[in-house]
Amino acid sequence: QKEVEQNSGPLSVPEGAIASLNCTYSDRVSQSFFWYRQYSGKSPELIMSIYSNGDKEDGRFTAQLNKASQYVSLLIRDSQPSDSATYLCAVNDNTDKLIFGTGTRLQVFP
Amino acid sequence: GAGVSQTPSNKVTEKGKYVELRCDPISGHTALYWYRQSLGQGPEFLIYFQGTGAADDSGLPNDRFFAVRPEGSVSTLKIQRTERGDSAVYLCASSSLGGELFFGEGSRLTVL
Numbered sequence: 001q002k003e004v005e006q007n008s009g010p011l012s013v014p015e016g017a018i019a020s021l022n023c024t025y026s027d028r029v030s031q032s033f034f035w036y037r038q039y040s041g042k043s044p045e046l047i048m049s050i051y052s053n054g055d056k057e058d059g060r061f062t063a064q065l066n067k068a069s070q071y072v073s074l075l076i077r078d079s080q081p082s083d084s085a086t087y088l089c090a091v092n093d094n095t096d097k098l099i100f101g102t103g104t105r106l107q108v109f110p
Numbered sequence: 111g112a113g114v115s116q117t118p119s120n121k122v123t124e125k126g127k128y129v130e131l132r133c134d135p136i137s138g139h140t141a142l143y144w145y146r147q148s149l150g151q152g153p154e155f156l157i158y159f160q161g162t163g164a165a166d167d168s169g170l171p172n173d174r175f176f177a178v179r180p181e182g183s184v185s186t187l188k189i190q191r192t193e194r195g196d197s198a199v200y201l202c203a204s205s206s207l208g209g210e211l212f213f214g215e216g217s218r219l220t221v222l
Contacts, residue, residue: 008150043201043213044153088152097143097166098211100152 002027004091006101013108019076021104023089026070032092033065033072038103039085048074079108112136114214116202122220123192131187131217135204142185143211144177145201153201159185192221 003026013019021035032051036044050056050063050072062075072091076083086103093099115134123129135142141160145153155169159179167177174192179185189196199218203211 004152006152043215045213046210049210090152095166096141096160097155097158097169098153099155100145102150102152 002030002091002093002099004089004099004101006087006089006104008102009105010107011104013079013106015079015081015108015110017079017108019079019083019106019108021074021076021087021089021106023072023074023101024070025072025089025091025099027091027093027099028067028070030067030070030091030093033063034090034092034098035061035063035072035074036088036090036100037085038088044088076106079106081108081110084108114202114204114212116200116214116217118217119215120218120220122222124222125192125194127192127221129189129192129219131189131200131202131219133185133187133202133204133214135183135185135202136212139204139206139209139212140182141205141207142179143203143205144185144187145203147199147201147216148197156187156200189219192219194221197221 035048038044048063060077064073088103089101090098144156147153157167162182174190177187199216201216203213
């Protein structure tokens with residue numbers, strides 16, 4: 001059973017701080033990794049993808065991947081109240097489907 | 111259309127009834143996915159189409175669930191003899207080959 005594990009939270013951070021969201025996965029052959037943001041009552045939207053070890057930065061978001069440790073993380077710098085949402089980690093193996101974690105709920109308070 | 115369209119947005123039915131949920135993907139997207147999301151959980155994979163054929167239906171929970179995509183575009187998820195445990199948001203997503211998944215707004219199913 002391929003699994004993607006996330007802490008459900010909530011993770012509470014003050015406005016302007018760095019939010020760090022973590023995810024581990026069980027399938028060593030996984031090649032593609034994604035972070036989706038889901039606002040309450042809405043559908044998931046892709047915010048970051050990462051395919052190789054190391055860091056990938058896009059604006060205030062940085063995705064980090066360590067395949068040896070089977071670990072992927074998302075850092076959100078200068079967190080804003082509008083970042084408050086559930087962040088879903090998703091992993092794509094060789095079967096072309098995404099396996100999602102349960103999501104981490106992030107709360108950014110003013 | 112501009113995005114993935116799902117209908118109905120809400121469906122309330124009684125236990126034992128038959129339900130159909132429809133998904134109209136982004137034009138030109140060859141891949142179509144169905145997921146189910148319960149409260150507080152991540153999306154759970156159900157089935158994936160590449161063109162008209164089901165490339166992977168390993169996530170369908172039992173034989174009460176069936177999905178079709180006869181012309182390689184619109185897909186219908188069919189649930190027979192609904193049970194209360196089927197209550198969830200059913201999400202459809204589409205993508206071009208190897209591309210990003212775009213999700214629809216979902217169909218919320220409530221089985222009374």
